[in-house]
Amino acid sequence: MQRQLHGRAGAGMTMPMKPLVLFDFDGTLADTAPDLAAAANRQRLRRGLEPLPYERLRPMASHGARGLLRVALGITPESPGYEAARQQFLEDYARDIAVHTRLFPGVVELLEALRADGLRWGIVTNKITRLALPLVDHLALAEHAAVVVCGDTTPFSKPHPEPLLHAARSAGAAPASCVYVGDDLRDVQAGRTAGMKTIAVAYGYSGDGEPVANWGADAVVQAVAELRPAIETFRFPGMS
Structure with missing residues (x-):
């Protein structure tokens, strides 16, 4: 059974299909x-x-x-x-879910800049709802997120593309006008299968597997400050 999405998902269904930037949570937006x-x-x-x-x-x-x-x-x-x-x-x-957890430095400024650029953003995480939503609220991300999809929002989790496609549908965005940003190979796999542009972040928790440069992402960034320029290179239709 699908759970109700947090944020503005419902209202987004009637909006034009504007570009949407979707982020993984752990290791991408938040240092958990x-x-x-x-x-x-x-x-x-x-x-x-x-x-x-x-x-x-x-x-x-x-x-x-x-x-x-x-x-x-x-x-x-x-x-x-x-x-x-x-x-x-x-x-x-x-x-003790939020004792030391913080947004990575520069994330607040990044999200504000994306909004100024006319881009909506959302979160797609494998973290289950009862753990994800308290942190999203605690870190003051809920108010401006177009959509939040958790690990149990759909019957699938990344690397399956359905959580990303569900986020796009809920926010009224075409997959081809979306970019998915994450710090794990599964994020890139899910984004590519969903037909979205992908950005791999090397500052996150990339683990001890395949090097980030070998994941097949459309772009790789080393720091939060590099994300906005990377997103701008995609030049989605509808960007201001």
């Missing part, structure tokens, strides 16, 4: 890794293990519970006791 890493280390402490250095856990932040528990506890979804550990991790994270 400190609180995610703390929740992962709590699972180690519960088992009498020493906490891992933050640097070991940070690259896994975009991979959610699965990636963090793999590094913190050496378990996967196939391991005995994984689901119990995952639920405990989510409970611990929800309890």
Whole structure:
């Protein structure tokens, strides 16, 4: 069952198909890794293990519970006791979800500049609704977001393109007039399959897999300050 979208999704259905910039959340707009890493280390402490250095856990932040528990506890979804550990991790994270989480420097200025350019923006994240929306509200992103799609808004999650296509439909945007920005290979895969332009951000939680330059994104940026110029190069119809 689909959940109700947060933000202005409903009103967007009658708007002209103007360009839309969609962002991943963790590692792209918000630096959530400190609180995610703390929740992962709590699972180690519960088992009498020493906490891992933050640097070991940070690259896994975009991979959610699965990636963090793999590094913190050496378990996967196939391991005995994984689901119990995952639920405990989510409970611990929800309890202290916004202790150290902040928007990356420059994000507020970027979003304000996009609005001044006549571009709407939204969020498509694999983070489930009960974790994503409190943070979106806490970081004062909800008021101006055209749409927010969470990991359980549709039956699918990235790299499936449906969350991105759902966001475009809800905001009244054609996929060809959208760009998706993210810090994970799955973000680029989802965006390309959805028929959107893609930007990979190297400042996020790109993990220990394929190098960012090899993901096949239309552009790669090293810093938030580079995003606006990268978006401008696409010259979507309807941009002011």
